[in-house]
Amino acid sequence: MSAKVVIVGGGVIGSSIAYFLRATDPTMGVTVIERDPSYARSSSALSAASIRQQFSTPLSIQMSLYGIEFLRDIGERLAVDGHKPSIDLHEGGYLFLATPSGEATLRENHALQTRLGADIALLAPDVLKQKFPWLNVDDIAAGAYGVSGEGWFDGYGLVQALRKKAQALGARYVAADVNGVELDGRKVTHVLASNGERYACDTLVNAAGAWARRVAEMMGIDIPVYARRRSIFNVSSPARLANSPLLIDPTGVYFRPEGTTYITGTSPGEANDPNDLPLDEVDHTLFDEVIWPTLAHRVPGFEALRVEHCWSGYYEYNVFDHNAIIGYHPAIENCVFANGYSGHGLQQGPATGRGVSELIIGGKYASLDLSSLSWDRVLENRPIVEKNVV
Structure with a gap:
């Protein structure tokens, strides 16, 4: 050696x-x-x-x-x-949504991303509504959508x-x-x-x-670098969202498809984000008070949600x-x-x-x-x- x-x-x-x-x-x-x-x-x-x-x-x-x-x-x-591994890569795209106050930043980021070769489309509210008819865009100024190269696995x-x-x-x-x-x-x-x-x-x-x-x-x-707990919720809903991407709401709440269900979560506020919380606990209050109301506002069909499964994992969080x-x-x-x-x-x-x-x-x-x-x-x-x- x-x-x-x-x-x-x-x-x-x-x-x-x-x-x-x-x-x-x-x-x-x-x-x-x-x-x-x-x-x-x-x-x-x-x-x-x-x-x-x-x-x-x-x-x-x-x-x-x-x-x-x-x-x-x-x-x-x-x-x-001879065995070729598979990670079930699904390029469903990210969709970052911006309110009027965040539109300039979204456009600035989009210009940089596309200049470097990322396949990101900047979509106006009417185009968003046409592409994703289940989406509430009443308070949205624009969305940035990963046409390819983004997704989950x-x-x-x-x-x-x-x-x-x-x-x-x-x-x-x-x-x-x-x-x-x-x-x-x-x-x-x-x-x-x-x-x-x-x-x-x-x-x-x-x-x-x-x-x-x-x-x-x-x-x-x-x-x-500290261990910061993040809770993830697997939810079911009678709503069926055609061509759903991984959506990032302006509040930071996200969701994406997982088979016939959805995975959702968000980062807690800094005041409620201490280090080294136990992994065997899940922040249900965050779901009830932040995540679910946000999802129901952004996707009216998500007013009816059921938590099927939930867990917590650590971010190795660089506080700097x-x-x-x-x-x-x-x-x-x-x-x-x-x-x-x-x-x-x-x-x-x-x-x-x-x-x-x-x-x-x-x-x-x-x-x-x-x-x-x-x-x-x-x-x-x-x-x-x-x-x-x-």
């Missing part, structure tokens, strides 16, 4: 990095330490699993453009022994496909927690696992998702600016961070895996420059402002 890389976290970010490392350099030793190989509490498996290009920053758009390219070709890319299936392909390429997965690290000056030399083993490493990757903060603290680093932190920290010269995706990890996982593998193997980004997501902006207090936070 030419080098040893230890990745903490085997979700979509960690497994994507493992896959790209071994696919690029088969001589590299790659060990992934994953505390929960069932992924029962993994953000990757518990999310609403969607992809969009409708961001307001160029890099996020470009990362997701690569993401959809990767997902479309997943059967060929991640085939193992099987998040758990993506994680499993990446993991199995990485293993087939020679990456080793260890079912354990990380209890600590050994340091020699500004370098991590070993990772200490709960199975009693010490794993030597030339490079450590922190891809621990909602638990990234704990791993960073082992190296004396304060990362502004809601964008990922990717790259080395100046205090530790051989640790790469890939944390804080704030709900965008599944769609930005392929671009992250490719970029981090380039950084580790070649010392720089070769395909898409992710350097604007580095620690520099955090340490220098230069937040990236993303206007389309969901």
Whole structure:
């Protein structure tokens, strides 16, 4: 083995990095330490699993453009022994709605997205009503609709496909927690696992998702990433919404089809969004007081709704600016961070895996420059402002 890389976290970010490392350099030793190989509490498996290009920053758009390219070709890319995985990718599009107060921002974002190659249509209220006759557009000034390249998929299936392909390429997965690290000056030399083993490493990757903060603290680093609970509700309704996209209401409430039912949710207000809430609880008050009234207003047919199932998952939430932190920290010269995706990890996982593998193997980004997501902006207090936070 030419080098040893230890990745903490085997979700979509960690497994994507493992896959790209071994696919690029088969001589590299790659060990992934994953505390929960069932992924029962993994953000990757518990999310609403969607992809969009409708961001307001160029890099996020470009990362997701690569993401959809990767997902479309997943059967060929991640085939193992002739078996081609499927993630049931459905390009049903996002539909961002704007009231008059948000129309200028929507148009500005649309101009940037289309300039970078995203297939987004800007629709007037009458066109929206014609295309989606079940939609209430009385208070809507415009909508931005992903004609192609946006939609939803099987998040758990993506994680499993990446993991199995990485293993087939020679990456080793260890079912354990990380209890600590050994340091020699500004370098991590070993990772200490709960199975009693010490794993030597030339490079450590922190891809621990909602638990990234704990791993960073082992190296004396304060990362502004916290576990923020998000509740998701699967609802049924007698309403049948033809050609329903993943709709983002101006309030932030979203819904999308899931077979004959719908998945819906929203982020709570900052005052009601503490860190590390238990995952085995669901915010039913948020549904009753915010989500359901909003859905009934936007889609009159949703006045009759029934919650069939609900669950909670964690956002690995970057409280600094809601964008990922990717790259080395100046205090530790051989640790790469890939944390804080704030709900965008599944769609930005392929671009992250490719970029981090380039950084580790070649010392720089070769395909898409992710350097604007580095620690520099955090340490220098230069937040990236993303206007389309969901």
